Amino acid sequence: MSITIYEAGKIITMNPSRPTATHVAVRDGRILGAGSLTELTGWGAHTLDRRFADKILMPGLVEGHSHVAEGVQWRFVYCGFHDRTDPDGRVWSGARSVDAVVQRLDEANQKLGTTSGPLTGWALDPIYFDNRRVTRHDLDRVSTERPIGIMHASGHIMNVNTKALEMAGMLRPGVNHPGVPLGDDGLPLGEMKGPDAMTPLGPHVGLDRGLLSADEPGLRAFARLCVRKGVTTAADLANLLPKPAVEMMERVGREPTFPVRVVSLRVLRGASPRETIEHALALKQHSNELMRFGIVKIVVDGSIQGFSARLRWPGYYNGAPPGLWYVTPEHLREALELALQAGVQVHTHTNGDEATELVLDTLEAALKKHPSNDHRFTLQHCQLANAAQFRRMKNLGMCVNLFPNHHFYWGDEHYRLTVGPERAERMNACATALATGVPLAIHSDAPVTPLGPLFTAWCAVNRQTASGRILGEHERIGVADALRTITLGAAYTLKLDGEVGSIEVGKRADFAVLEDDPTTIGGTHLKDVRIWGTVQGGRVFEAATI
Amino acid sequence: MRDVAPRPVTVIGGYLGAGKTTLVNHLLRHNGGRRIAVAVNEFGALPIDSDLIEGADGNVLTLAGGCICCSFGSDLVAGLIDLAARADTIDHILIEASGVALPGAIAQSLSLVAGLTLDAIVVMVDAETIRARATDFYMGDTITRQLTDADLVVINKTDLISTEARAALQHWLPAHAPSARVIAANHAVVAPDIVLGIDSAFVHATTKVDHFTRAFATESFEFEHIVDADRLAAGLADPAIGLVRAKGFARDPLLGWVTIQVVGQRHHVTAAPTLADPSGCIVCIAHGRRLDRTAIGTLIAACRPS
Numbered sequence: 001m002s003i004t005i006y007e008a009g010k011i012i013t014m015n016p017s018r019p020t021a022t023h024v025a026v027r028d029g030r031i032l033g034a035g036s037l038t039e040l041t042g043w044g045a046h047t048l049d050r051r052f053a054d055k056i057l058m059p060g061l062v063e064g065h066s067h068v069a070e071g072v073q074w075r076f077v078y079c080g081f082h083d084r085t086d087p088d089g090r091v092w093s094g095a096r097s098v099d100a101v102v103q104r105l106d107e108a109n110q111k112l113g114t115t116s117g118p119l120t121g122w123a124l125d126p127i128y129f130d131n132r133r134v135t136r137h138d139l140d141r142v143s144t145e146r147p148i149g150i151m152h153a154s155g156h157i158m159n160v161n162t163k164a165l166e167m168a169g170m171l172r173p174g175v176n177h178p179g180v181p182l183g184d185d186g187l188p189l190g191e192m193k194g195p196d197a198m199t200p201l202g203p204h205v206g207l208d209r210g211l212l213s214a215d216e217p218g219l220r221a222f223a224r225l226c227v228r229k230g231v232t233t234a235a236d237l238a239n240l241l242p243k244p245a246v247e248m249m250e251r252v253g254r255e256p257t258f259p260v261r262v263v264s265l266r267v268l269r270g271a272s273p274r275e276t277i278e279h280a281l282a283l284k285q286h287s288n289e290l291m292r293f294g295i296v297k298i299v300v301d302g303s304i305q306g307f308s309a310r311l312r313w314p315g316y317y318n319g320a321p322p323g324l325w326y327v328t329p330e331h332l333r334e335a336l337e338l339a340l341q342a343g344v345q346v347h348t349h350t351n352g353d354e355a356t357e358l359v360l361d362t363l364e365a366a367l368k369k370h371p372s373n374d375h376r377f378t379l380q381h382c383q384l385a386n387a388a389q390f391r392r393m394k395n396l397g398m399c400v401n402l403f404p405n406h407h408f409y410w411g412d413e414h415y416r417l418t419v420g421p422e423r424a425e426r427m428n429a430c431a432t433a434l435a436t437g438v439p440l441a442i443h444s445d446a447p448v449t450p451l452g453p454l455f456t457a458w459c460a461v462n463r464q465t466a467s468g469r470i471l472g473e474h475e476r477i478g479v480a481d482a483l484r485t486i487t488l489g490a491a492y493t494l495k496l497d498g499e500v501g502s503i504e505v506g507k508r509a510d511f512a513v514l515e516d517d518p519t520t521i522g523g524t525h526l527k528d529v530r531i532w533g534t535v536q537g538g539r540v541f542e543a544a545t546i
Numbered sequence: 547m548r549d550v551a552p553r554p555v556t557v558i559g560g561y562l563g564a565g566k567t568t569l570v571n572h573l574l575r576h577n578g579g580r581r582i583a584v585a586v587n588e589f590g591a592l593p594i595d596s597d598l599i600e601g602a603d604g605n606v607l608t609l610a611g612g613c614i615c616c617s618f619g620s621d622l623v624a625g626l627i628d629l630a631a632r633a634d635t636i637d638h639i640l641i642e643a644s645g646v647a648l649p650g651a652i653a654q655s656l657s658l659v660a661g662l663t664l665d666a667i668v669v670m671v672d673a674e675t676i677r678a679r680a681t682d683f684y685m686g687d688t689i690t691r692q693l694t695d696a697d698l699v700v701i702n703k704t705d706l707i708s709t710e711a712r713a714a715l716q717h718w719l720p721a722h723a724p725s726a727r728v729i730a731a732n733h734a735v736v737a738p739d740i741v742l743g744i745d746s747a748f749v750h751a752t753t754k755v756d757h758f759t760r761a762f763a764t765e766s767f768e769f770e771h772i773v774d775a776d777r778l779a780a781g782l783a784d785p786a787i788g789l790v791r792a793k794g795f796a797r798d799p800l801l802g803w804v805t806i807q808v809v810g811q812r813h814h815v816t817a818a819p820t821l822a823d824p825s826g827c828i829v830c831i832a833h834g835r836r837l838d839r840t841a842i843g844t845l846i847a848a849c850r851p852s
Contacts, residue, residue: 169660176657196655199623270619322687325646329684330562358684 003027003046004538005037010517012058014487014502024057026509029537033505051540055532056517058483059502060232060510061453064401064490065380065443068214068236068262071222073122073447076206077108079150080123084450087224089543098129098138101150105142112146119143120206121150122447124159127413128466133181134159136190149205153409155448156306158198160190160205167204194306214239216248219262226260228543229452230512232536233491233500234260237347237380237445238267238297241279246286246293253291259534259541261290261510263494265297265347268327273335280344289537295345295494297380298335299326301355304383304418305410309352311384317420323352333362336377340370345495346377347401353384360392367396376439378493383427384419390429390436399493401441402428404459405449407472411465425472430460434481441490442482453486454518458527460485479523509538552663553630555639555656556742559649559692560670561679565702566642567593568734569670569741573640574598574613576738578745580637581612585625587644623655630661638665638742646688650695665743666809669696669723670734673703673715680722693719696726697810698741698790704730727790727810729761729833737762743807744793744829762790763837766829771850772797773826775804778849779813782806782830787841794828795821799851 004026011021013034025032025040032043040046071087078084078092079101085091095101101124109119119142126134139148139161147164151157165171165188173186179197183189192198202208214222214236226234239245241264252258266280276296284294302308302324307316310323332348339346350356356379363377378399379385383406385393393400406414406428415424433440442456461482463471470476477485491501500508515530533542558566570584570593586593594607594615601608607615612635618625622641629639639662643649649667656662669692672679680689693699699719704712712730719728729736739745740762775798782792792808795818805818806828828846830837 170658172660174657177654180658195621196623196651197658199621200627200658270617321691324648325685325688328562328645330645354684 003032003043005040005046005048006052006057006535007037007048007050008052008057009054010056011503012056012483012519013504014059014484015504021503024503024509024511026538029509029539031503031505031507031509034503052513056514057503057511057535058514058518059487059512060500060534060536061230061486061512062441062490062494062496062501063226063231063234063444063446063451063453064441064493065237065403066234066446066451067238068219068222068264070225070447070451071220072215072218074221076120076122076151077105078123079104079121080153081125081128084123085225085228087221087228089228089546096128098132098134101134102138102141105139105148105150109142109146118147118149118164118204118206121148123153124150125153125409127410133189133191135183136160136162136165136188139190147204149201149207151207153448154303154305156194156303158192158201158205158207160192160201162190164201164205165190168200170200214245214249216252219249219252223258223260224546225451227534227541227546228531229454230514230531230534231451231453232260232510232512232534233494233496234262234451235490235494236262236264238299239264240269241266241283241293246283249291250286250288253288257539258290259536259539259546261292261500261536263292263295263496265295266293267297267299268331268335269299273331273338277335277338277342277344281342292494292496295347296335296339297347297349298332299349300332300359301326301350301352304351305413307418309384310354310358311352311419312354312357316418318417322354325355329358329362332358333366336363336366337370340366340372340375345375347380347493348377349380351381351383353386353389356382356385356389360389360396360398363396363398364392373397376493376495378441380443381445384423385429386426387429387432387436390432390438393438394436399439399441400433401443401490401493402430402433402460403445404428404430404442404463405444405456407463408459408466409449411463411471412467412469415465415469415471426475427472428460429475430477430485431475434477439489439492440485441493442485443490452527453490454529454531455527457482457486457518458523461523461526479519479526482526483518509535511535552661553633553636553639554665554743555641555662556665557641557643557649557652557667558670559643559647559652559667559695560645561672561685561689561692562645563675564670564672565700565734566670568702569668569700569736570640570642571595571598572734572736573738573741574609574611577611577613578738579611580738580742580745581635583613583629583636583639584615585622585629585639585641586615586617587619587642587647593642622652623658626656626659626662630659633661646685648688648691648695650691653695665807666697666741666812667695668698668700668741669693669726670700670702671719673701673707673712676701677715677718690722693723693726696723697812699723699726699728700734700736701728701730702734703732705732725811727788727833729790740791740831743809744791744831746793761833763832764829765837765839765842766827767794767842767846768825768827769796769846770825772799773846773849774798774851775801775806775815778828778846779806779808779815781845781849782808782828782842783811783813785811787838787845788832789830790833791831792828794826796826796828
């Protein structure tokens with residue numbers, strides 16, 4: 001029962017009654033108190049640890065919506081446009097042209113030598129190449145012998161070479177599918193759009209769907225990435241949680257050196273609402289300190305950039321049809337009612353405002369039948385909600401987890417093509433959420449965009465697109481609000497705000513250890529705050545050695 | 547590669563409660579010797595009547611009569627790839643779409659899997675609720691897109707509405723399902739040959755009337771001359787002729803022996819093995835009224851290449 005008192009350059013507590021401190025005392029992985037050394041010595045004999053004497057401590061960051069599959073992606077060749085850090089701390093420079101992508105794959109192919117098996121890339125984003133289509137002919141420059149596949153950043157499109165098409169039986173005339181563009185020869189060009197078109201190719205290019213869920217090495221890589229980004233709690237938003245995966249997670253979570261708390265949500269898929277709620281309830285019993293289960297995720301619609309999000313009138317700016325439903329209102333109602341009865345929390349994926357409206361209507365009716373004072377059902381993404389919808393969320397006791405990273409990565413496309421200028425400037429309305437009093441979190445949806453709550457906070461504070469446009473000045477939020485959102489805010493949506501999210505007596509000793517002070521560095525530099533590592537449950541994890 | 551004829555696929559769409567599952571079970575019970583593989587979205591609410599189930603093997607249920615049922619979860623194409631790999635044990639595939647799926651999109655996905663071919667998109671509608679559903683704030687456009695995709699619309703539960711309401715519905719539907727022939731049913735009892743296609747064995751047999759096809763007029767036409775098969779198929783699919791289904795064999799001057807298949811306005815011509823019987827033959831089925839023998843005879847004669 002030893003006590004360690006950490007001295008820090010500054011401790012940002014998120015506890016309004018003592019917002020900053022110089023010392024924090026830790027015992028049994030929990031916080032005895034934050035204050036001055038004199039105050040804390042009253043707890044008894046202690047060790048003074050001065051390793052953070054020149055560092056900034058803040059509550060461990062909470063990523064409210066990511067996927068452990070981020071840890072799997074790094075087995076593949078990074079083909080993204082922007083620089084990105086892998087779990088080992090290596091910064092992969094962005095590939096700024098199709099030629100650069102081909103060159104990078106070529107190098108990886110050389111390394112593979114004569115070994116068999118596919119060559120797999122990820123995070124390609126041709127938006128940055130003026131939407132020039134990557135074809136099988138581009139990838140054939142790397143190899144005509146080895147199957148090659150690259151997943152796009154969006155996760156909705158894949159590019160493959162000729163060999164991969166051959167192996168999948170797709171190098172044939174007669175393919176007639178909107179997701180498979182054909183060349184002048186009537187054969188597929190190797191761009192496969194949407195899950196249906198990608199499915200036949202996936203197993204041949206190392207991108208089998210099943211493989212992309214959390215396996216053990218993927219979970220470990222994800223956890224290392226969390227340390228690098230100052231994250232001590234992360235939500236894994238859509239997992240089927242079969243028994244072997246749960247057993248693996250329970251086991252890994254009990255290891256003394258596993259560095260992050262993972263909240264894994266059971267997605268409603270492949271089973272009825274009743275079975276899913278019952279599964280979530282049963283899983284709750286398997287939760288331990290670092291692995292948490294018991295929340296249900298429901299996907300209501302698709303994505304905005306894929307034109308499959310359900311939009312209300314007037315729909316898409318380019319006139320595309322109004323998107324797709326992925327659940328019937330009847331199943332949604334059944335699931336929400338059963339969840340309210342059972343006390344199971346539900347997070348709903350709604351990108352479009354019509355999908356959001358359906359959840360608001362359905363929950364409003366369900367709450368009349370099964371009143372609940374603290375359900376905290378959370379709208380995930382919820383990118384296009386307007387002020388009236390935020391007011392309904394508030395009245396219904398809902399939380400929202402918005403997606404400001406979209407502004408940086410696809411904001412220019414949203415302005416120009418998907419939803420048009422006015423709604424693009426209103427998207428992910430963080431300021432409206434706060435002004436309305438809706439409990440707010442913000443997220444990366446990693447691997448869709450890079451994990452990194454401080455970067456997400458920068459996106460919410462600046463709303464700057466990749467081309468430099470400020471997309472909706474009015475919806476920018478202040479640094480203090482952004483920092484609270486990536487700690488206590490996200491913790492609240494996971495019902496963990498009593499355990500984590502601030503540095504105060506009784507809570508878990510979860511800290512982000514920073515080299516720079518995010519409260520003084522300035523909003524435009526928030527993404528540049530250097531991260532030393534984390535303290536998780538009183539255990540110290542240095543990014544440089546993780 | 548195995549030399550197997552592409553397996554016909556019927557996509558069954560329609561909203562919750564329209565009777566898709568009832569139709570699937572009806573077809574399994576009256577499969578006419580076809581080994582049917584049913585692909586369902588999920589096993590959540592078991593879609594197969596328990597007395598038809600003989601066993602389970604992983605995510606495949608084995609059913610009476612050599613039929614099977616598989617769940618594809620959210621990954622339809624992966625399910626179809628699995629089914630195509632076992633094509634030699636299957637004669638026909640039925641896809642029971644989810645209530646919010648667009649059957650036309652499912653049909654397009656079939657071209658991604660070698661060895662499968664679309665036979666028809668059948669959309670079930672609930673006679674009592676379809677018009678309200680079609681104007682529902684959330685689901686209206688999904689319902690109307692389902693109808694737009696249909697080759698065949700089955701109005702189910704017609705016993706629950708008045709004669710006047712039925713007439714009004716018959717009037718309303720063609721505007722919303724412009725490519726489809728519309729037939730009526732109770733408890734999803736529809737002739738399997740209407741939904742799944744006419745069994746080849748019956749094309750040359752004498753005109754067949756079973757207890758399901760009583761509401762339909764069925765006639766066969768024989769002809770000894772060669773025909774322009776594409777033209778004949780298109781002619782038989784013309785709404786003016788009004789056929790629900792047609793199937794036959796004919797000799798085309800360029801293609802040789804072919805199979806002609808028509809469902810509603812969808813028609814296709816595929817190569818067929820040479821037949822011993824030198825004459826062509828087409829079986830035609832129309833709904834609820836007499837077949838126009840003269841018009842069809844004239845059409846066949848007109849398709850003789852000059």
